[in-house]
Amino acid sequence: MAKSPEQEHPVKAFGWAARDSSGHLSPFDFSRRTTGENDVTFKVQYCGICHSDLHNIRNEWGGADYPMVPGHEILGVVTEVGNKVTKFKVGDKVGVGAIIGACRSCESCAQSLENYCPSMILTYNTKDREGSTTYGGYSDIMVTDEHYAVAIPDNLPLDGAAPLLCAGITVYSPLKNYGLDRPGLHVGVVGLGGLGHVAVKFAKAMGLKVTVISTSPSKKEEAVDRLGADLFLVSNDPEQMQSAMGTVDIIIDTVSAVHALLPLVELLRSRGKLIMVGAPQRPLELPIMPLLFGGKIVAGSCAGGLTELQEMINFASEHNITSDIEVIPMDYVNTAMERLAKGDVRYRFVIDIKNTLKPAA
Numbered sequence: 001m002a003k004s005p006e007q008e009h010p011v012k013a014f015g016w017a018a019r020d021s022s023g024h025l026s027p028f029d030f031s032r033r034t035t036g037e038n039d040v041t042f043k044v045q046y047c048g049i050c051h052s053d054l055h056n057i058r059n060e061w062g063g064a065d066y067p068m069v070p071g072h073e074i075l076g077v078v079t080e081v082g083n084k085v086t087k088f089k090v091g092d093k094v095g096v097g098a099i100i101g102a103c104r105s106c107e108s109c110a111q112s113l114e115n116y117c118p119s120m121i122l123t124y125n126t127k128d129r130e131g132s133t134t135y136g137g138y139s140d141i142m143v144t145d146e147h148y149a150v151a152i153p154d155n156l157p158l159d160g161a162a163p164l165l166c167a168g169i170t171v172y173s174p175l176k177n178y179g180l181d182r183p184g185l186h187v188g189v190v191g192l193g194g195l196g197h198v199a200v201k202f203a204k205a206m207g208l209k210v211t212v213i214s215t216s217p218s219k220k221e222e223a224v225d226r227l228g229a230d231l232f233l234v235s236n237d238p239e240q241m242q243s244a245m246g247t248v249d250i251i252i253d254t255v256s257a258v259h260a261l262l263p264l265v266e267l268l269r270s271r272g273k274l275i276m277v278g279a280p281q282r283p284l285e286l287p288i289m290p291l292l293f294g295g296k297i298v299a300g301s302c303a304g305g306l307t308e309l310q311e312m313i314n315f316a317s318e319h320n321i322t323s324d325i326e327v328i329p330m331d332y333v334n335t336a337m338e339r340l341a342k343g344d345v346r347y348r349f350v351i352d353i354k355n356t357l358k359p360a361a
């Protein structure tokens with residue numbers, strides 16, 4: 001008979017879990033493995049609330065395995081390391097993103113593209129190699145092979161840095177991999193939310209010209225005056241869109257609602273690239289003729305590999321980039337999820353695990 005989550009492993013752990021597709025989170029006792037020779041164990045201090053946490057707890061993408069402890073923007077302080085660990089010591093600040101395992105031998109893994117490994121193990125809601133369920137960062141402790149943890153430089157505040165581990169890498173990776181990390185090029189960022197606002201910060205730090213494309217005219221001031229975007233376009237204003245036609249090298253599209261692609265494709269220069277990083281639940285309509293006539297590319301990108309994750313954190317540290325956040329106590333999480341569903345957050349909720357996750361008396 002399968003062991004209960006409390007008895008599966010030797011180390012007692014505590015977090016908040018969803019029990020069914022209502023997505024309601026509540027206190028949950030479970031367990032974690034002891035620190036293996038290549039493992040780091042750490043006390044979680046902050047965990048960001050990613051939009052995918054909301055989709056997963058409500059089983060909107062299918063495949064939910066309850067009880068589910070979400071959270072894959074996890075920052076903490078190392079409490080124990082295995083005897084073969086080389087990257088970390090007790091007391092170090094450490095971060096874990098969306099991936100805690102991969103095969104380490106496939107073509108993707110050989111290039112540190114663990115995020116595209118067919119045997120990748122997600123930080124929560126998957127089975128790890130021993131067949132036990134992975135539980136995420138809405139919890140007091142984490143244990144992972146050191147390969148999947150990144151070092152957090154001292155100047156980065158742990159709360160504001162937490163969202164970089166998913167939102168940050170999701171936008172940094174395509175900027176790097178699709179050749180946009182060269183000053184002077186023109187990037188379009190579609191959607192000014194958790195992903196989009198970090199994309200603007202990274203792109204400006206890379207020396208790019210940045211245009212924010214949004215459905216909400218009210219975001220113009222925020223985008224231009226506060227985040228430093230060069231231009232702002234209202235996507236459903238044909239005149240504005242027309243004025244920027246054929247001027248953009250790469251568009252990072254962060255929108256996960258169903259939306260029109262043609263106006264975006266038209267913004268691109270010849271051979272320009274439209275990179276999708278949001279995950280709409282239904283397929284989008286893709287007009288082919290404008291792609292043919294402009295030699296344009298539509299592509300996707302998901303998270304990033306571990307080498308790149310550390311590189312992104314180091315880049316953020318160098319340029320003092322963090323996410324704009326609203327820090328919340330653990331027991332506010334269900335309200336935060338409701339607000340997130342309505343887009344009512346600027347721009348990421350981060351749970352103060354360290355001070356507010358209290359085991360039931």
Ligand SMILES: [Zn+2]
Nearest residue numbers: 050052166167
């Ligand atoms: Zn995420």
Ligand SMILES: [Zn+2]
Nearest residue numbers: 103106109117
């Ligand atoms: Zn692999």
